[in-house]
Amino acid sequence: MSDFPYWWLIVLPVFFGLGWLAARVDIKHVLSETRSLPAAYFKGLNFLLNGQTNQAVDVYVDIARHHAETVDLQFTLGHLFRRRGELERAIRMHQKLLERRDLSETQRQSAQFELAKDFLKAGLFDRAETLLTELQNTDYARRARNELLAVYQQEKDWQKAIETAQQLRDESQSYQHEIAQFHCELAEQAFARSQQQVAQQHLNAALAENRQCARAKLLLGEIEQGCGRHQQAIDLWLDVESQDALALALIARKLLASYDALGRGEEGTLLLLRLLGQYPELDVLDLVYERLMAQRGLDAAYEFVREQLKAHPTMPGLRKVLEAHLLVAPDDQKYELEIIGKLLTEATREQTLYYCSTCGFKARQYFWHCPACSEWETYPPVRGRKNRTA
Template sequence: MSDFPYWWLIALPVFFGLGWLAARIDIKHVLSETRSLPAAYFKGLNFLLNGQTNQAVDVYVDIARHHAETVDLQFTLGHLFRRRGELERAIRMHQKLLARRDLTDTQKQSAQFELAKDFLKAGLFDRAESLLTELQNTEYARQARSELLAVYQQEKDWQKAIDIAQQMRDESHSYQHEIAQFHCELAEQAFARSLPEPALEHLEAALAENRQCARAKLLLGEIAQAAGKVDDAIRLWLEIESQDVLALALVARKLLSAYDALGKNEEGTQLLMRLLQQYPELDVLDLVYERLMAQRGMDAAYEFVREQLKAHPTMPGLRKVLEAHLLVAPDEQKYELEIIGKLLTEATREQTLYYCSTCGFKARQYFWHCPACSEWETYPPVRGRKNRGAA
C-alpha cells in the first residue's frame, strides 16, 4: 500500500472537471452555430429533402439577401439554379463567389469548378475548358480532367481526349477502351481525307491500347479493300472472330462484297452459313436469307431458315420463317399468314433494335459511342440484346 500513488486522488477529479468543461464549451459552440442559422434555412432544407427545388430556391434567395456572408448558401443556390436550368443566375452566383476576397483556396477552386460546370451546361465550352485547365494542379484536378474529357469528346477533339485520358489512368480505370476508340475516330477522319498512312498509324495505336478492339480491325479491312487488297481485307475482318465473335455481324455484308469482288460468291455464302450455324446468336440471319434468295431461290432460302429455327428457336428466326413461308404458301393461306406476320412483327419490334447495356438507350443503327450516356463499346452487336454479359 505504501507504493500507491496518492496524487491520483487529486488528479482524477481535475481530469474529469476539464473533460466536463470542454464538453460544455463544445456544446455551447454547436448551439451558437445552430442559432446563428436563420430558421428559414431549415425550411429550405426540408423543401430540398422533399424534392421541391423551386420552393427551396425561393427560400434560399431570400436568405441570401439578408445574409450575404453565407458562402455555403451561395454554393447551394448556384447548384440549384443550374439544376433548375437557370444558367445565367448560376453563372452570376458563382462569378460573385469567385470575386470574394475572403474565400479559402479550396472554396475558390470549388467556385471555379462549379462555374466551369455552368459554362459546360450552357454550351460555352471554351470558357469551361479555360477554367478546368487552371484546376490541373489542385485537389480538383481529377474532377476537372473528367469534365475536360467530356468536353473534348463533345467537340470531337480526339487527340486532346487521348492526352487527358492518359493523364487520368490509374488502378481503378485504365481507359484503354476509350483511348483505342479515340484513335479509331482519328483514323476514320484521316481515311475520309484520303490519308491512309496516318489512319494506319492510329489503328496500330488503337490495337496497342486494346488488342480486342474489333473496330480497329474493321477499319483496317476497309483501308485494305480501298487499296485493292481484297484478300487482306477478308483476312483482317475474319480476325474479328478471335476478338468478339458477335462483332462479325458488323462486317458480314462487307465480307460478302469482298468475296463477290474476287468472283467467289458461293464461298462467301458458305462462310456466312457456317458462321451462323457455329454461332447461332450471330446477327446475320436476315443477310443469309437475303443471299440465299438471290443465289439459290425461294425454296433453298425457306429450307435454310426452317432448319435454323429447328436447331435454335428464336423469335427473329420465327419471323423469318413466317416471311419465307408466306412466299411459298397457297393463295388461300396468305391472308391469315399476313395477319400473323403483322402481329408477330409488332410484338417483337423491340428485338429489331440495338440497346446500350449501360443506359438502355435503343437505336435502329449500331453505335460505338452511345449518344445518350456517352459510354464506349456498350452496344452488343446483336439486335434485341439488352445485356452484353448475356452473350
C-alpha cells in the same frame, strides 16, 4: 508507502477540471453556432431529405436574401439551381461567389469548378474548358480533367481526349478501352479523307492500347479490302470471332464481298452458315437468306429459314419465313399473307433497332459511342437486344 507521490492528489483534480471546462466551451460553441443558423435552414434541409427540391430552393433563396454572407448556403443554392435546370440562376450564383474577396483559395477553386459544371450543363463548352483548364494545378485537377474528358468527347476533339485520358491514368483505371476508341475515331476521320496511312497509324495505336479492340480490327480489315488485299481483310475480320463473334455481323456483307472478289463466294456463304450455327444470335439471317436465294434458289433459301426457325424460334426468323412463304404461296393466299406480314412488321418494329445497354437509347444504326449517355461499347451488335449479356 512513504514513497507515494502525494502531489498527484492535487494534479488529478486540476486535469479533470480543465477537461470539464474544455467540454463546456465546445458545447457552448456548438450551441451558439446552431442558434446562429436561421430556423428556416432546417426546414429547407428537411425538404431536401424528403426529395422536395423545389420547396428547398424557395426556402434557401429566402435565407440567402437575408444572410448573403453564408458561403456554404450559396454553394447549396447554386447546386440546387443546376439540378432543377435553372442554369442561368446557377451561373449567376457561382459567378457572384467568385467575385467575393473573402473566399479561401479552396472555396474559390470550388466555385470555379461548379461554374464550369454549370457551363457544361448549358452546352457552353468553350467557357467550361477555360475554367477547367485553369484548375489543372490545383486540388481540383483530377475532377477538372474528368470533366474536360467529357467536354472533348462532346466536341469530338479526340486528340485532346487521348491526352487527358492519359493524364487521368492511375492504378484504379487504365482508360485503355477509351483511348483505343479515341484512336478509332481519329482513324475514321482520316479514312473519310482518304488518308489511309494516317488511319492505319491510329488503328495500330488503338491495338497497342487494347489488343482486344474489335473495332480497330474491323477498320483495319476495311483498309486492307480498299487496297485490294482481300485475304488479309478476311484474316483480320475472322480474328474478331475469338473475342466478339457477334461483332462480325457489322462487316458480314463486306466479308462476303472479299470472298466474292477472290472467286470463293460459296466458301463465304458456308462460313456464314457455320457461324450462324455456332452463334444463333449472329445478326446475319437476312444476308444468308439473300445469298442462298442468289446462289441456290428459292427452295434452298425457304428451307434454310424454316429450319432456322425450328432450331431457334425468334420473331425475326418468323418474319423471314413468312417472307419466303409469300414467294411460293398460291395467289389466293398472298393477300392474307401480306396483311399478316405487315401486322407482324409493325408489332416487332422495336426488334429492328439497336439498344444501348446502359441507358436504353435506341437507334436504327449501330453506335460504338452512345449519343445519349456517351458510354463506349454499350450497343450489342444484335438488333432488338437490350443488353450485352441477355
